[in-house]
Amino acid sequence: MTQQSLLARYAEDIFWMARYMERADNLARLLEVNEVFARDRRGAHNWDAIIDLNADREAFTKRYGTAKPTSTAYFYMLDRENPSSIISAVRAARENARALRPLISTEMWTHLNIFYNELLEIPADATRVPNMARFCERIRNACHAHSGITEGTFYRDQGWYFYQLGMMIERADQTTRIVDVKYHTLLPSAAEVGSLLDLSQWNALLRSAAGYHAYRRVHPSGIEPSAVAEFLILNRRFPRSVRFCIGEVSAILSQLIFKFQLSRGGSVAAVVDRVHRRIEETDIEKIISDGMHEFLDTVQIDLSEITSAMNLAYFGHDTIDEESVA
Amino acid sequence: MKQQQHSGSVTSEGPDILPGYDPQGFYCEITSLAKDGSVADTALLERLRTLDGAELSARAEDASRELYNLGITFTVYSNSSMIDRILPFDVLPRVIHAKEWEHVEAGVEQRVETLNQFIRDIYHDKKCLKDGIIPADLVLGNKNFRKQMEGIDVPGGVYVHVCGTDLVRDGEGTFRVLEDNARTPSGVSYVVENRHMMQRAFPDLVDDIGIRSVEDYGPRLLQAMLDVAPPGVMDPQVALLSPGTYNSAYFEHIFLAREMGVPLVEGRDLVVDDDKVYMRTTEGLEQVHSIYRRIDDDFLDPRAFREDSLLGVPGIFEAYRKGNITLANAIGTGVADDKAVYAYMPRLIEYYLGEEALLPNVETHICREPDGLKYTLDNLENLVVKPVGESGGYGILIGPRATKEEIEEIRAKLIDDPANFISQPMIELSVCPTLIDGMVEPRHVDLRPFCVTGKSSWVLPGGLTRVALKKGSLVVNSSQGGGSKDTWVLTD
Known part of the structure; x- marks a missing residue:
């Protein structure tokens, strides 16, 4: 039996699992930075840029109208309908991980499974502006834990x-x-x-x-x-x-x-x-x-x-x- | 529930052994150990006696959460969304003595040997039909009979590579076969994971008791798959074929692929070219020789069986017919799962092996036979009536617990289509102490040992003990409120 061979589907799933987790990490950082640091002269935020950055203007306006911090934050964090939200990225990563369970370490799967199940339980008000930074930090920590677990347990x-x-x-x-x-x-x-x-x-x-x-x-x-x-x-x-x-x-x-x-x-x-x-x-x-x-x-x-x-x-x-x- | 009492009870000592526990006249898997009085029994019973129900419940809850987080789950569908459920795990083990186990083991192997000879026979010479051992139409008219298999030789003559034989214990403590699962019996992953859970969450229960290991299942199954690979292949490639992540038993597929160390493939990962089967890898196509498949016959190959199957591999049957790939279990083994065919198993054992069945059947009335039908119709209130082709505990009527309307409904069905039914007396399934809301109560259990056959047969020590968690319930299926227990086969 050739131990080295890898199913094409596994290769693709693992490639995308990594991409989705990286994407969630980047999105969390972007939202957090925008909330904490990116204020203009009058102390207001410019949320439009984030929507443009992801080329989501049309989808967003259709669901929420004009960009406001809370709706933008919700749209990008917990909105399960939005394919470029954090929760959608984590769900996609978890779906990939589910298919990859025979290949990846149990630790990688368990962590992602717990992470996703926790996201499902987070109430919408976690995305309200005062809670947002904490939420984003949690996401980033989970993404970093994922990289660390992968580095430490995934067979080379x-x-x-x-x-x-x-x-x-x-x-x-x-x-x-x-x-x-x-x-x-x-x-x-x-x-x-x-x-x-x-x-x-x-x-x-x-x-x-x-x-x-x-x-x-x-x-x-x-x-x-x-x-x-x-x-x-x-x-x-x-x-x-x-x-x-x-x-x-x-x-x-x-x-x-x-x-x-x-x-x-x-x-x-x-x-x-x-x-x-x-x-x-x-x-x-x-x-x-x-x-x-x-x-x-x-x-x-x-x-x-x-x-x-x-x-x-x-x-x-x-x-x-x-x-x-x- | 009405109390069921029976004569000749061997379990009158209930309260002395486990305080507050009363097996209510049923054969109890744990309290009956006391009559042996071996050291392991004493240690175990002592431990059970001093259990703190509340603390155990708390630990059991942690254990359940861990099962969920680890994804040791089956999937159910509700309102088109997928929900992961764990198979409820009861912390109090079911214990089987070494001697008793030896008997079960021999009985299961005898049954599997017979099944393999029987299935080979019905797809070749059909001697058992010609000799009138079993009605020909029962076999040839069975919806799981695959005419395409006639005349095909399979490596080693093995058809049932993995068999799950469902056993129950009656009021006398006799193990009886309830049904054979010769297609794709599931549940073995829970046997192994239950043991892991027990060792992690309840090390104090497991300590210093000689329990036979269940770790060997994966390597044994792999060896069997290598044993039956097409002859002449030097270094056979084995794979596990799953319908995919949406299948309710997907966790088990992952588990088995991991334990065997083989790729878990789906239909779309495989292609057939020149009647050989290949999997798509990052290097291109690589030949596969031996497949443990968890897809039903119907869905295996749209060219040979159901045309609308998207899960299967077009052309794989032709590759199989030419002997270029081995499938386990073989195609067409479903005939043996039929509850009417089951009724003939004791005669088939005698016919093929010249031996008496080591594990008796439950007494069965075959409604396709006039006598059986008459007896069934006359005694509906006392019988359990089962459709012959169903699994999962569906469509069963339990006479003593049925309403008048339900009885009349089944009477009409029996008269309309008698061949679709068998009936059996109500078996007083044995019970096992089970933790219910912090209290130890008796609950009914069955046992599914798993037998793996390649060059020879091997039975995993123990098997899956399923427990009906609802008070008084006899239905142990996970789809209907069943849970499971760790099953300990004691070393000598």
Whole structure:
């Protein structure tokens, strides 16, 4: 019996389980940061940006009308009808985990099962503004516990690498989205250059990506828009920067291809190499002058092409290929 | 409930053994141990005597929560939403002596050997039909008879690789067979998980008592699957085929796949090419040789059986027919699950093995036979009437507890379609002390031992003890308020 082989469906489920948990984590941080730090001059929040960031304007307006903190928070936390809410992401992760129970550790499954069952019991008022930060912290802690349990208990075969791929691709995607939405709305108009509002918003952007303290270490002198963008996109050591994540994706994929001899990954590698080069061969000045949005948009398309290539190469979405019969 | 008393009771010593506990005249699985007086019994009874009901209840509640969190659950559907339920777990074990177990073990193996010969016979020479041991139409007209299986040889002549034989104990303490489950008997995961739960939550009960281990089930099943793989395959790939996460027994499928260390596949993971079966892996297609399937015959292959099945694998039957894949259990074993066929089992045991049945049947009246029908109609108030093809405890009429209307309703059905029914006397199922709201009360139990057959047969020590938690109830099925207990087979 070949112990090394992994069912295509398992590979796909584990890839998506990792993505959904990463997504829940990012969303919780984004909501929390928006609540705590992102106030404008009059102390009001701008919740519109979060809705735009997830491209959910139409779905939201249909259900709630104009964005208000409580409805936005509920929409993104506990609304089971909203496919991009935290609870929907956790439910999807748990459904994947349920199918993966023969493969993953009992600890991973049990933790996710308890986490999801707890979310079902949380009353709607946990999303009210005074309770929100605590709720978000709970979500983030659970997501971190998930990563920790996975790191500490998951057997290091192919499955582990597919898990890492999912996590890194989702993380890169989330970072491009945060920068894409915030960068333009935060770019100072002539009248506001250097104002306090400006700074607190850029701080919030860094915090949304869990990068505030790391940024401070690299740039003790202060916040500067292009430096923030460079940090989030191109920094080599910050674990949520786009460059870092893509570098990881490339390294993990090589492991699958060479260590596990999954030669079908060649087509995936071609896409990964392209986006890897795109990141390695540029700098922040060039990105800004060519257009930040255009750059990030291209990266997002690249990321979704990686996933499509994986569908065909590894997840069995292709039709039966007679020649691949061993 | 009306008290059932019977003569020849061996359990008059109730109150002395467990304070406040009265088996009410039924054969009790625990208090009857006292007559042996071996060291293990004494230690166990001493422990049970000093139990603090309230504390036990609190720990039992923790144990239930743990089962839920671990996802040791079955799924029920209510208003189109999925709800995970645990199988209620009773903390007071059911105990079986080494000697008694030896007898059960031999009886189960005898039954499985007979089933395998019988099923091979009905799909080959049909000798038992020609010799008039069992009515031909009962077998050939059975809805689980698969004509497609005629003339197909299966490796080792094994059809029933996993058998669950439901046993009950009557008022005299005699084990009797209630039914055979030769298709896909479930519940073995609870046997193992109940033991784990017992060891975690009640270490003080388990300490220093010699109990036979139940850990070996997975490796034994894997070995059986390797034993029956198509001949000549060097390194057979085994898989477990499940209908998927929505199946109510999905936890058990996970459990078994994990314990065997084989992939849990669904129909969509498998493809048939050139009459060989492959699974889709990240490396492409990889051949599978031996499948423990938890999908019914009907849904296995839309080309051979039900065309509307989306769960199965198109073409797998042809691969099976050509001997390129082994399926366990074999296709067409459902004939043996029929309650009318069951009635002929003692004669079949004698026919094939030349032996008397070690485990007697419950006395059964076959309503397809005029005498049986007449007796049944004349004694409906005293009999249990069962439809022959149902499982899960559905459609059963318990005469002594039925209303006049219910009796007349079944009378009409019997006259209309007698072949669909059998009847049996009401068995006074044995009881076992059970924790109910902090008090120890008697509740009726049955026993399902699991027998695994590859090159040889092996019976898991113990099996699943199901307990009817409702006072006075005789129905142990989980779908109808049943729970389970850890089952201890004592070492010598």
